[in-house]
Amino acid sequence: MESETNRNQSYIHLIRTSRELLVEKIKNTQCLLHNLIKNGVFSTEDEEIVLQFRTRADMVRQILDLVESKGEEASEYLISVIQRIPEAYYPLQPWLKDIGFQASDKIQNVQVINTDPVTSYSKKLKQELRRDCKIIMSYSQKEEMMLQETYVNGVMELLNISQETIGNVVNLTCLFDNNGVINEEGETIFIFGDAGMGKSLLLQKIQNMWAKEESYTDIKFLFRFRCRIFSFFKANVSISLKDLLFRYNCNPDHEPEDVYEYILNFPETVLFTFDGFDEIRSDFDINSIPEVPSPSDPAHPVALLTHLLSGRLLKGSKKILTGRTGCQVPGNMIRKKIMLKGFSTSNLLEYANLFFKEPDIKKHVFTHLNANHNFSSLCTIPLFCWIIFKSYAHFYSMNDSHCFSKSITLSISSVTLTDIFLVLVEVYLSLMSRETNRSQVETYKGCRDTLLSVGRLAYSGIEQSMFVFEQETITSLKVPERYLKLGFLRTVEECGELGDDSSYEFFHVTLQSFFTALFLVIDDQTGTTELLKYFSECSHSKDMEHNHSLLSCVCSKKANQGDPFKNNDHLQFINLFLCGLLSKPKQGLLANLVPSSTLKLKRKALKQKLVQCVRSHLKSLPRSSFMGYNRVHALTHFIWMARCILETQSVKVGKLAAKGICADYIKLSFCGASSSDCGAISFLLNHYKDKLALELDNNNINDYGVRELSPSFCRLSVIRLSVNQITDEGARVLSEELTKHKIVTFLGLYKNLITDFGAQYISRIIIECPNLKHIKLGYNKFTGVGGAHLAEAIGQSSSICDVGMWGNQIGDEGAKAFAKAIRNHPSMSELSLACNQITSSGGKSIAEALRDNTNLNILWLTENKLTDEAAESFAEMLMVNKTLRHLWLVNNTITNEGANLLSKAIEHNTVIEEICLQGNSLTQDTDHLLQTSSRIFCQ
Numbered sequence: 044m045e046s047e048t049n050r051n052q053s054y055i056h057l058i059r060t061s062r063e064l065l066v067e068k069i070k071n072t073q074c075l076l077h078n079l080i081k082n083g084v085f086s087t088e089d090e091e092i093v094l095q096f097r098t099r100a101d102m103v104r105q106i107l108d109l110v111e112s113k114g115e116e117a118s119e120y121l122i123s124v125i126q127r128i129p130e131a132y133y134p135l136q137p138w139l140k141d142i143g144f145q146a147s148d149k150i151q152n153v154q155v156i157n158t159d160p161v162t163s164y165s166k167k168l169k170q171e172l173r174r175d176c177k178i179i180m181s182y183s184q185k186e187e188m189m190l191q192e193t194y195v196n197g198v199m200e201l202l203n204i205s206q207e208t209i210g211n212v213v214n215l216t217c218l219f220d221n222n223g224v225i226n227e228e229g230e231t232i233f234i235f236g237d238a239g240m241g242k243s244l245l246l247q248k249i250q251n252m253w254a255k256e257e258s259y260t261d262i263k264f265l266f267r268f269r270c271r272i273f274s275f276f277k278a279n280v281s282i283s284l285k286d287l288l289f290r291y292n293c294n295p296d297h298e299p300e301d302v303y304e305y306i307l308n309f310p311e312t313v314l315f316t317f318d319g320f321d322e323i324r325s326d327f328d329i330n331s332i333p334e335v336p337s338p339s340d341p342a343h344p345v346a347l348l349t350h351l352l353s354g355r356l357l358k359g360s361k362k363i364l365t366g367r368t369g370c371q372v373p374g375n376m377i378r379k380k381i382m383l384k385g386f387s388t389s390n391l392l393e394y395a396n397l398f399f400k401e402p403d404i405k406k407h408v409f410t411h412l413n414a415n416h417n418f419s420s421l422c423t424i425p426l427f428c429w430i431i432f433k434s435y436a437h438f439y440s441m442n443d444s445h446c447f448s449k450s451i452t453l454s455i456s457s458v459t460l461t462d463i464f465l466v467l468v469e470v471y472l473s474l475m476s477r478e479t480n481r482s483q484v485e486t487y488k489g490c491r492d493t494l495l496s497v498g499r500l501a502y503s504g505i506e507q508s509m510f511v512f513e514q515e516t517i518t519s520l521k522v523p524e525r526y527l528k529l530g531f532l533r534t535v536e537e538c539g540e541l542g543d544d545s546s547y548e549f550f551h552v553t554l555q556s557f558f559t560a561l562f563l564v565i566d567d568q569t570g571t572t573e574l575l576k577y578f579s580e581c582s583h584s585k586d587m588e589h590n591h592s593l594l595s596c597v598c599s600k601k602a603n604q605g606d607p608f609k610n611n612d613h614l615q616f617i618n619l620f621l622c623g624l625l626s627k628p629k630q631g632l633l634a635n636l637v638p639s640s641t642l643k644l645k646r647k648a649l650k651q652k653l654v655q656c657v658r659s660h661l662k663s664l665p666r667s668s669f670m671g672y673n674r675v676h677a678l679t680h681f682i683w684m685a686r687c688i689l690e691t692q693s694v695k696v697g698k699l700a701a702k703g704i705c706a707d708y709i710k711l712s713f714c715g716a717s718s719s720d721c722g723a724i725s726f727l728l729n730h731y732k733d734k735l736a737l738e739l740d741n742n743n744i745n746d747y748g749v750r751e752l753s754p755s756f757c758r759l760s761v762i763r764l765s766v767n768q769i770t771d772e773g774a775r776v777l778s779e780e781l782t783k784h785k786i787v788t789f790l791g792l793y794k795n796l797i798t799d800f801g802a803q804y805i806s807r808i809i810i811e812c813p814n815l816k817h818i819k820l821g822y823n824k825f826t827g828v829g830g831a832h833l834a835e836a837i838g839q840s841s842s843i844c845d846v847g848m849w850g851n852q853i854g855d856e857g858a859k860a861f862a863k864a865i866r867n868h869p870s871m872s873e874l875s876l877a878c879n880q881i882t883s884s885g886g887k888s889i890a891e892a893l894r895d896n897t898n899l900n901i902l903w904l905t906e907n908k909l910t911d912e913a914a915e916s917f918a919e920m921l922m923v924n925k926t927l928r929h930l931w932l933v934n935n936t937i938t939n940e941g942a943n944l945l946s947k948a949i950e951h952n953t954v955i956e957e958i959c960l961q962g963n964s965l966t967q968d969t970d971h972l973l974q975t976s977s978r979i980f981c982q
C-alpha cells in the first residue's frame with residue numbers, strides 16, 4: 044500500500060525508529076487490533092499470531108512488525124488510530140506532536156472505532172445516568188414524572204463572600220464559566236437553598252444534560268454521590284479513591300486500572316456532584332485526615348470527600364456541592380456560591396403549564412393561583428408547589444376540584460403548610476382506599492392505623508437522626524409491607540450498594556417531619572414532655588448563625604455535643620407541624636383521631652410552650668437605636684418562630700408575640716425569608732398597634748411576598764425590600780396599598796427587577812404619599828423613559844429628600860428630566876444618579892438646574908460618561924450655587940483641564956466640602972491650584 048500524500052515521510056521508518064517508545068507507551072493492544080482487523084489491514088491469522096504472545100510488550104512488538112511488513116499505508120493507519128483515540132494512547136500524544144503527524148485524506152476517511160476502556164466507561168456512565176435521571180425520583184414509585192417534562196429553571200443567584208447578590212445564573216450551561224467566581228483557587232461550585240428548593244433536582248438535570256450530551260461535552264466522567272452515604276461508613280473504614288468512584292457509581296467493564304490512571308492524569312475531565320452536604324453525620328475522627336493525601340492509599344470516605352472538595356485529590360476536577368441554607372463550607376474551597384431561590388412568578392406559570400396538560404384544569408389552577416396569593420406564595424417553593432399541584436390534580440381527576448378548596452380550608456384567610464401536607468397525605472390515603480368520595484375527616488379516620496404506623500417509623504428515625512430505614516428497623520417497628528408502598532416512602536439505592544437492598548426513606552424529609560408531628564399528636568402513649576421536646580432542641584443559640592468549619596459540620600456526632608452546627612430544619616418543621624395540627628381550625632379533624640381530653644391537654648401544653656419560647660426568644664434579640672427608632676435585629680430563628688405562630692392561626696399568640704417584640708423597627712435582612720414567610724410576618728405585625736419599620740432586605744420575597752405583606756402596610760412607615768426579586772407586579776401592589784394608607788416615609792427597593800412600566804406605579808407612590816422622604820430605586824431596570832416618569836413625580840413631591848437611582852440606565856433623557864425636577868425642588872437634599880450612562884449633555888443640564896437649586900446637599904454622578912464639557916458647567920454652577928456640599932464625579936472621563944476649572948471655581952465657593960474626581964483621566968502634572976486644594980480629591 045502506498046500513501047499518496049506525505050510522500051516525503053516514511054511511516055514505516057517512523058515506526059521503526061520510534062519502536063522502543065511505542066512498545067513502552069502502547070497499553071491498549073485490543074483497540075489497535077480491533078481497528079486493524081475491521082479495516083482489513085490485518086487478517087484473522089495476523090490476529091492469532093499477535094494473541095499468541097503473553098506479555099503486552101511482545102504483542103505490541105508483533106503488531107508493529109506486522110504493520111511494517113504491510114507497507115506505508117498500514118503504518119500510517121496505525122499512527123492515525125493512535126492519534127484518533129487519544130483516551131487510549133494519550134502518552135503518545137507528545138510524540139505525535141513532535142513528528143507533526145497529519146494523516147492523508149485517504150487514511151482520514153478510514154473508520155476508527157473507539158473501543159478503549161476509558162471511552163466505554165464514559166459511555167456506560169452516560170447510559171446509567173440517562174436511565175436514572177429520566178424520571179423524578181422523589182415521586183411515589185407508582186406514578187413517575189419525566190424530568191424533561193416537568194423541570195423548570197428556578198431563580199439561581201450568584202453570591203459574593205458577603206452573601207450579596209452579584210447576578211443570576213442564566214442557565215445551567217453557564218455554571219462553570221467565569222461569571223461570579225469569588226475565589227480563583229476554589230474548585231467547588233456550592234449550590235444552596237432551603238428544604239425543597241430543588242437542589243437535588245437541579246443536580247439531576249445537570250446529570251441528565253451531560254448524559255444526553257446536551258452540555259458539558261468536555262466532561263468524560265460524571266460521578267454522583269448523595270452525601271448521606273458518607274454517614275454509613277464506620278469510623279474505621281478505609282477505601283481507595285478508585286473504589287469510592289467505581290463502587291458507588293458503576294464499575295468499568297474493562298481495564299479499571301487504565302481508566303483510573305486516565306482519571307488521575309486528566310482530572311479536568313471529571314465532574315463530581317455531591318448532593319446534601321448537610322446530611323452527613325459521621326463518627327470519623329476529623330483530626331486523623333492526612334495533610335497530603337495519596338490517590339492510591341486507602342482512607343476514610345469522609346477524608347476522601349474532604350480532599351476532593353478542597354482539590355487536594357484530583358486537582359482540577361469540577362465539583363458541584365449542594366447543601367441547605369446555613370450549611371457552612373470553608374470559603375477557600377468555594378469557587379462560586381449559588382443560591383436557589385425557588386420559582387419566580389414566570390417560573391411558576393411555566394411549571395403549571397408543564398404539569399397540567401389539560402386546558403380545563405390548567406385554567407382552574409391559574410384562577411386559583413391568581414385569586415389566592417397565600418397559595419401562590421407557597422408555590423414558589425418547588426416542593427410545596429409539587430405537593431399542591433399533585434393534590435389539585437388528584438381532586439380534579441375525582442371530578443371534585445371544590446374538594447381541593449374544601450380540604451385546604453380556603454374559607455379561612457390563609458392556607459398553612461399543615462393544610463398542604465394534610466391534603467397530600469389525604470391524596471395518598473384515598474388512592475390506597477380507592478374510595479373517592481370520602482371527606483378528609485372520613486379518610487383520616489379510616490386510616491388511623493396507617494398514620495400511626497408510618498408516623499412511628501418517622502419518629503423513630505428523627506430520634507436517631509436517621510433518614511434511611513433498614514429492613515431491621517422496619518421489622519422491629521412492625522410496619523406492614525403494604526404501608527411502605529403507599530407512596531410516602533421510596534427505596535434507597537445507595538444502601539443497596541452497601542449490601543442492603545430493601546432500605547427506605549421518606550420521599551422528602553419534610554414529610555418525615557410531618558409524620559413525626561402527626562404521630563406525637565395522635566399517639567395515646569405520647570405525653571406532653573415528649574410532644575414538646577424539639578422546641579428545646581431548636582431554641583436559638585447565637586453560634587447557630589455563625590460560620591462553622593467544614594469538618595465540624597461533616598463530623599457532627601461526637602465532636603459536637605449539643606451540636607450547634609447540626610442543621611435542624613427537620614426539627615423546626617416538626618414544631619411547625621405541631622403548631623398546625625394542634626391549632627383550633629384542625630380540631631374538627633383531629634377530634635376523630637385523638638380522644639378529646641388528650642387533645643385538649645396537648646393543645647394547652649403546646650400553647651404554653653410556644654408562648655414561653657416566643658417570649659424568651661424575643662428577649663434575647665439584639666437591640667439598638669437606629670434612625671430614631673428602637674431597632675430589634677431578628678435572625679433566621681425569628682422566621683421559624685413567625686412560621687409557627689402562623690400555623691397556630693391564633694390571634695392570642697399573635698398578639699402576645701407582637702407585644703413581646705418591644706421595638707418599632709424590625710430588621711430581618713439576610714434571614715432567608717421567602718414569599719410565604721411574608722404571610723407569617725404579616726400575621727405577626729397585624730397584632731401590632733403602632734406604626735413600625737420593617738427591613739426585609741436581601742431575602743427572597745418576590746411579588747407574592749409583597750402581596751402577602753399587604754395587610755401590614757397600614758402600619759409600616761419604613762419599608763425596606765431591597766434585593767428581593769420584586770418586579771412591576773410587586774410595584775403595582777405597593778402602589779395600590781401605600782397610596783391607601785399614605786404613611787410611608789422610607790421605601791427601599793434597591794436591586795429588584797422593576798422596569799419602566801413599574802416606574803409608573805412607583806411614581807404614583809411618590810406623588811400620593813405626602814410623608815415619603817427616602818426612596819431607593821438603584822439597580823432596577825429603568826431606562827430614560829422610566830427615569831423621566833420618576834423624575835416628574837419627584838418634581839411634584841414636596842416631601843422627598845433622598846433619591847437613590849444608582850445603577851439604572853436612565854441616560855441623558857432621564858438626567859434631563861431629573862434636572863427639571865431638582866431645579867426648584869423644595870425638599871430634596873440627596874440625589875444619586877451614579878452609574879446611569881449619563882454623558883456631558885445630561886450632566887450639563889443637571890449643572891444648569893443646580894444654579895437655581897437651594898436644597899441639594901449631595902449629588903452622586905459617579906461612573907457616568909462625563910467629560911470636561913460637563914466639568915465646565917459644574918464649575919460655572921459652583922460660582923452661583925451655595926448649598927451643594929458634596930459632588931461625586933468619580934470614574935468619569937474628566938481630564939486635568941476640567942479638574943482645573945472646578946478647582947478655580949471652588950475658590951469662590953465656601954460651601955462645597957468635597958469634589959471627588961478619583962478614577963478620571965487625570966495625569967500627574969496637575970495644575971498648582973488642583974494640587975493645593977484640599978477639597979478636591981483625585982486619588
Ligand SMILES: Nc1ncnc2c1ncn2[C@@H]1O[C@H](COP(=O)(O)OP(=O)(O)OP(=O)(O)O)[C@@H](O)[C@H]1O
Nearest residue numbers: 181193194195238239240241242243244425426429
Ligand atoms: N426546578 C424544578 N422544576 C420542577 N420541579 C421541581 C424543581 N425543583 C424542585 N422541584 C420539585 O420539588 C421536589 C423537591 O425538590 P428537591 O428534592 O430537589 O429539593 P431539595 O432542595 O434537594 O430539598 P432538600 O434540601 O430537602 O433535600 C422535587 O421532587 C420536584 O417535585
